[in-house]
Amino acid sequence: MLTLAVIGKTNVGKTTLFNAATLLNAEVSNYPFTTKQPNEGRAYVCDVCVCHELGLDDNPLNSVCIDGWRYVPVKIIDIPGLVKDAWRGKGLGNQFLSAIGQADGLIHVVDASGSVNEDGEISQPGSGNPVQDVMDIEFEMEKWxxxxxxxxxxxxxxxxxxxxxxxxxxxxxxxxxxxPEHVQRALESAKLENVPFESWRNNRTLRFASTLLPIIKPTLIIANKMDLPAAEENLEKLTEYYSHGLVAACSAEAELALRRAEKSGLIRYTPGQETFKILEEEKLTTDQRRAIAYIEQRVLYRYMRTGIQQALNTLCFKLLKMNMVYPVGDEKHYADNHGNVLPDVHLLPSNANAIDLAKEVHTRLAEDYMLAIDAKTGLRLPKDYTLRHRDVVKIMTQKRGKTPKKRIQD
Ligand SMILES: Nc1nc2c(ncn2[C@@H]2O[C@H](COP(=O)(O)OP(=O)(O)OP(=O)(O)O)[C@@H](O)[C@H]2O)c(=O)[nH]1
Ligand SMILES: [Mg+2]
Structure with missing residues (x-):
């Protein structure tokens, strides 16, 4: 399963974002270093489901379809705050950096309001330096x-x-x-292709590491706490500094409040949408009313969204360039062999082919692979075909009629 890690300094809102994305209840506080061990959970990325274009009523099994949007699970890991010299092992740095190693992409949370001081304590908004915070964390990873x-x-x-x-x-x-392909790209960009490895000293090794980092860990910067003063100014600075990458504005706290209110049936809110609807006005407490008004005024009216769902989608589809591909057993009905329409969707990298899809579904399907059919046209896919976003594919095996019983989720 695609794995995303939430990283950053302490107190920037990593766990709040993790809770909002997973609806888990990992501990959040305004004390530094609240999270002591990585938290793991399941979040979702979404895009328009093919059910819409095919005019079908689907029966998703490994994912969810809400109002024509397909939500696909991804693994998300909330990494405890990294400190200076984490790469030397300080503050369990080695352990946390190893957890980052498992990730396919990173969500680097920064407190855009600049309200965390050098010791990681909450202070006056505007007193911190979010751009420096991003650079500090990047440096730790490069040294690692x-x-x-x-x-x-x-x-x-x-x-x-x-x-x-x-x-x-x-x-x-x-x-x-x-x-090896990642290494090749890094060697080229760092102009180290023709420099013998024996002659690498600290400088060259660090140059290679800093070039390799964004290649192996595509990263989205999350400018969090956009509801607080000073955040807008810092957002501009972050966007300028990180002009080669992507910066998304968000308020993790606002998203968490909305998702929890939705779960308890108080409002109707689909993550990523621009509005929410209050369902049971009379059941709202005074605090909840105040919170909703705050979110509307400070976040939704200004930025249109709380930012989290867009951030997850951007990382998955734009930076990691994943495609959503739907395997089906019965291509005529876009269904599995039990009649479930568009039951599954898999996230595959943009260079994946039909055999890679077969491997995701079940190793046996890959072993017995014969050919693949594009369900939308009914035509056989060429051997060298790389799968596209929203393809619906039937895999034909040599031993026809046998369907794998077990699904592979991870
Ligand atoms: N105003 C505002 N506060 C936020 C937002 N997101 C998080 N916070 C607050 O920031 C503080 C730190 O949040 P956490 O989620 O615990 O931060 P963390 O990065 O996980 O911190 P550590 O686990 O200690 O590294 C808490 O008081 C949160 O309520 C936000 O979008 N807006
Ligand atoms: Mg935390």
Whole structure:
């Protein structure tokens, strides 16, 4: 399953965002370092479901369809706040950085209101420096990657005797989801392609690490606490500094309040939508009324959305370039063999083919793979076809009639 990690300094709202995205109840407080161990949960990314274009009533099993929007589960990990020198192991830094290693993409939360001081305590809005905060966390991650390379220098050199530097570095960094292709891209961008690895000292290793980081961990910066003063000014500075990447404005606290109110039946709110509807006005307490008015005035009227669902979608579809692909057993009815219409959808990288889809569904389906059919046209897909967003695909196997019983979720 696609894994996203929520990272950042302490007290910036990582756990609030995690709770909003998962509707779990991990501890949130205004004390620094509240989260002591990573929290794991399930969030959703969404896009328009193909049921709409095909005019079908669907029966989702591994995902959810709300008002024609398909919500697909992803794993989300809330990482405790990283401190200076985390890469040296400070504040359990090594352990937390290893958890970041598992992630496919990062949600880097920053307190855009600048109300967290250098010691991680809540202070006056405008007193902190969000741009510096982003740079500090990036530096910790770059040093961490550089350290892995340095630590494995002997192994890498031995490996280069029988394979390429791309493969050798890819092997040393495989635990943080690095492939030889990633290494190649980083070597090119860092202009290290023709510099022998034996001659790399600290500077070159760090240059390689900082170039590799955004390649292996596509990152969305979340400018959080947009409901507070000073946030707007800092948002501009963040967008300017991070002009090569993406910055999303959001209010995790507002989103959490809306999702909880929706869950308890007080309002109707679909994450990512621009409005919500109060269902039982008379049941709202005075505090809840005040909270709703605050969210409307400080967040929804100004930014149209609380930002979290868009952030998850942007990371998944724009930065990680994932495609939603629907496997079906009965292509004529867009259904599985039990008549469930468009039961499943899988998130696949943009270079995935039909065999990759088969592997996601079940290893046996991949082993017995024969060919794939595009359900929308009824035509056989060419062998070298890379799957597109919103494709509906039937996999034909050599042993026809046998359907895998177990679904693979992870
Ligand atoms: N005004 C405002 N406050 C927020 C928002 N999001 C989080 N907070 C507050 O910021 C404080 C810290 O939130 P947490 O979610 O615990 O922050 P964290 O980054 O997980 O902190 P650690 O676990 O200590 O690293 C809490 O008092 C939250 O209520 C927001 O969007 N707006
Ligand atoms: Mg926390």
């Amino acid at each position: 990657i550089a350290e892995i390379v340095k630590h494995n220098k002997t192994l890498i050199l031995r490996e280069t005797e029988k394979s390429t530097i791309q493969e050798a570095l890819g092997l040393a960094l495989t635990g943080i989801k690095t492939s």
